[in-house]
Amino acid sequence: MKGWQYRWFVLDESSGILSYFTSKEKMMRGARRGCVRLKGAVIGIDDEDDSTFTITVDQKTFHFQARDADEREKWIQGLENAILRHSHSQKKQEVKSVPTAADFDRKLSETDAYLQLLIGQVQTLETRIDACEDVSAKEKYSVLKVTAEAMIEAIKHAIVMLQIAKESLKGPVMNGTMHEAVLTTGDDNSNSTSTTVPETSYSSSEDEDFFDAEDFKSTPKTSPDKSTSSSLVTTPSPDGEEEEKRDPPQIIASEDDYFDELYDERDDEGLGSLESHGSIIAHLLSQVRIGMDLTKVVLPTFILERRSLLEMYADFFAHPDLFIKIPDMDTPAERMIQLVRWYMSAFHAGRNSDVAKKPYNPILGETFCCHWSMPDWPKTTDLADDGPVPWSSKENLAFIAEQVSHHPPISAFYAEHYNKRISLDGYIWTKSKFLGLSIGVHMIGQAVVSLIDHDEEYVITFPNGYGRSILTVPWVELGGKVTITCAKTGFSANIDFHTKPFYGGKKHQVTGNVYSPTDKKNAILTFTGEWNGVMYAKHSSGRNEAFVDTKKMAIVKKRVKPLDTQAEFESRKLWEQVTRNLKQKNVEVATEFKHKLEHRQRTEAKERKEKGLKWETKQFHEVGEHWVYDRPLLKRLGKGTPTRTPTDTL
Known part of the structure; x- marks a missing residue:
C-alpha cells in the first residue's frame, strides 16, 4: 500500500454521501475519485491517536487522518449527523433478522467506538470549561458536561448488558470478523457528480494499490509494509484473531x-x-x-x-x-x-x-x-x-x-x-x-x-x-x-x-x-x-x-x-x-x-x-x-x- 493520500472531501448531508477528489479543481468540476455512502456506516476511532478515524460501510473500511483532534471532532460530528439522518430514514424498510454472535461482537465494538469518541469530547469540553472566563458560558458548558457524563454511564451499562445478553446464545460464541464478505471495488466513476447516490461505496481507480479482503484470508502472513502502512482504504481485520499458540519457554x-x-x-x-x-x-x-x-x-x-x-x-x-x-x-x-x-x-x-x-x-x-x-x-x-x-x-x-x-x-x-x-x-x-x-x-x-x-x-x-x-x-x-x-x-x-x-x-x-x-x-x-x-x-x-x-x-x-x-x-x-x-x-x-x-x-x-x-x-x-x-x-x-x-x- 502507498500510505496516506491527500484528498479533497465534500460531505453532502442531504444525499448522505461523502465524496473525495484528487484536487481542488476536480472538486469544483465534480469529478470525484470515490465516495462513501453513509447509510448504515459505522465510525471508529483509536484511543491512542487523536487525529485518525475510520468509516466502515458496504464491507469496506475507509481510513482518514485529520490535521488535528479539533478537525477530527468536527468531521465526525458532521458525519454522525448524516449517518443518523439516513440510517433512520430506512429503518422501517429493513428486514429484521435473528441476531448472531457476530452481530453481538459488532455491536460491542461499535458501542465502544462511540464510547471512546464521547470520552474524548468530554475531555475537550473540560479543557474549554477550565479556559472559559465567561461565567454564563461556563455554566452552559458545565450542563453539557454533566449530560455527556450521564450518557457515558448509559453507554457503559449498554456494553455490560450486551455482553450479558450474549450469554443467552446457545452454542459456541466466537469473536469473528466484523465483516465476512469479500471486498469488491467499483468501477472508476471519476466523472460522477457528488450528488449522485451510488448503489455502494467505491474507492479510486484500479491503478492504486489496495489491501483486498480476499488477499487477507488467503495470505496468513503479509509483508511488514502491508501490515503496518496506512492507506485510504482497507478491510477490517478480525477483532478476535487467533494468535499463534506459544510453547512454554525453556x-x-x-x-x-x-x-x-x-x-x-x-x-x-x-x-x-x-x-x-x-x-x-x-x-x-x-x-x-x-x-x-x-x-x-x-x-x-x-x-x-x-x-x-x-x-x-x-x-x-x-x-x-x-x-x-x-x-x-x-x-x-x-x-x-x-x-x-x-x-x-x-x-x-x-x-x-x-x-x-x-x-x-x-x-x-x-x-x-x-x-x-x-x-x-x-x-x-x-x-x-x-x-x-x-x-x-x-x-x-x-x-x-x-x-x-x-x-x-x-x-x-x-x-x-x-x-x-x-x-x-x-x-x-x-x-x-x-x-x-x-x-x-x-x-x-x-x-x-x-x-x-x-x-x-x-x-x-x-x-x-x-x-x-x-x-x-x-x-x-x-x-x-x-x-x-x-x-x-x-x-x-x-x-x-x-x-x-x-x-x-x-x-x-x-x-x-x-x-x-x-x-x-x-x-x-x-x-x-x-x-x-x-x-x-x-x-x-x-x-x-x-x-x-x-x-x-x-x-x-x-x-x-x-x-x-x-x-x-x-x-x-x-x-x-x-x-x-x-x-x-x-x-x-x-x-x-x-x-x-x-x-x-x-x-x-x-x-x-x-x-x-x-x-x-x-x-x-x-x-x-x-x-x-x-x-x-x-x-x-x-x-x-x-x-x-x-x-x-x-
Whole structure:
C-alpha cells in the first residue's frame, strides 16, 4: 500500500454521501475519485491517536487522518449527523433478522467506538470549561458536561448488558470478523457528480494499490509494509484473531535450586471466558466510571495471577546474561544497543499466560528478593553480604523490590551484579483507569542503569499496559513511547509500543531507533517486530539480524529462598495462603485470606494516621520525585551516589 493520500472531501448531508477528489479543481468540476455512502456506516476511532478515524460501510473500511483532534471532532460530528439522518430514514424498510454472535461482537465494538469518541469530547469540553472566563458560558458548558457524563454511564451499562445478553446464545460464541464478505471495488466513476447516490461505496481507480479482503484470508502472513502502512482504504481485520499458540519457554535453573510446587509447577491459569462470571463483572462495572482511577477498586479474586506485582518486576531480568553483557561492550554505541536488546527482552517473561490476569497489589512494606545464576557463570563462595540479597554471591545478579507507598501505589526495585559492576535502580507508580471495554495502566516512573567502570548512566522509561476485552477473554498489550538516554555519551533510543488499531493491524507491534549523539535523524540501528515474539534489526552499515527472539530464548529461573525461611512481609510468604488456595481452585477461601491482608493494611494505616506517624520504608528512600535504593553498588564501592536526571514520565 502507498500510505496516506491527500484528498479533497465534500460531505453532502442531504444525499448522505461523502465524496473525495484528487484536487481542488476536480472538486469544483465534480469529478470525484470515490465516495462513501453513509447509510448504515459505522465510525471508529483509536484511543491512542487523536487525529485518525475510520468509516466502515458496504464491507469496506475507509481510513482518514485529520490535521488535528479539533478537525477530527468536527468531521465526525458532521458525519454522525448524516449517518443518523439516513440510517433512520430506512429503518422501517429493513428486514429484521435473528441476531448472531457476530452481530453481538459488532455491536460491542461499535458501542465502544462511540464510547471512546464521547470520552474524548468530554475531555475537550473540560479543557474549554477550565479556559472559559465567561461565567454564563461556563455554566452552559458545565450542563453539557454533566449530560455527556450521564450518557457515558448509559453507554457503559449498554456494553455490560450486551455482553450479558450474549450469554443467552446457545452454542459456541466466537469473536469473528466484523465483516465476512469479500471486498469488491467499483468501477472508476471519476466523472460522477457528488450528488449522485451510488448503489455502494467505491474507492479510486484500479491503478492504486489496495489491501483486498480476499488477499487477507488467503495470505496468513503479509509483508511488514502491508501490515503496518496506512492507506485510504482497507478491510477490517478480525477483532478476535487467533494468535499463534506459544510453547512454554525453556527454563534454566541453577544446580543447587529446589522445586516449589506453588510457583514452579506450570499449570493452566487461564480464565476461559469471563462470561461465566457475568453477574460479578456486571456488578463490578456498575461501580466504576469511565476514566475512574481503579487504585481503590477491589477486583474479584478469580482474575488474580498467583504472584505479587513485585515478583513480576523481577521478571524484567529473565534473561540476566543480556543485562550483565552491557558493560562488556567496547564502545558507547555497542553498549546502548546491548542495553536496548536486553530491554526488549524484558517484557515477555512478565506474562505467564496469553490471558490477562492481574498480579496481587503489594502490601505496604512488602518486599521480594531473588537472584539469578547461569550455568556457565564463574562459581564463587564470595558473598555480596552487604548487598540487596546477602545470601547471593558476587557472581549472581541480585534483585530486591519493596512497596514503598500505598496511595499512590509505588514499587521500588534494585538489581546489581557485583563483579560486573552494573546496577539498575528504578521505581514504578501504576495508575489504572477504566476505559469501557479496556483497562489502562499507566506505568509512571523510570529506572537508571549504572555502568560503574564506564561512569555511564542510562535513564529508562516504561510503556503503558492495557487489559483488552475485559468482558470476554481478556488479553494484554503494551502501548506508548519509551526513551533510553545516556547524558554522558549522548546516545539515545526511542521505542514505540503500538496498540492494535480499532480496525486491521496486528497485536504487540513495536518499533525502535537508536541514535548517535551527532545525528538525531539517521538512526544507527532500527528494529521492528513483536515485543513478545521476534524483533528484527537493521544497522546503519546495512547488516540485518534477528535482534531479539523471545520464542527461542530460554528463561533463567530466579532463585528465591524457601517459604519456611522467608520473613513475614516477603511476597511469597505474605501471599502464601492466597496463592495456595487459588492454585487449588478454592476461590472463596483465597478471597478470605486476601481480605484479611487488605483489612490489616487499612487498620494499620488508620492507626498511624491517628498517632501522627509516618510510614518508614525499609530499603529505599525518596529523593525529590524519585525513589532510590539505600545502599547502591556505586555508593558501596566508594564511587559516590547515582545522579538522577529529571525525565518526562509517560
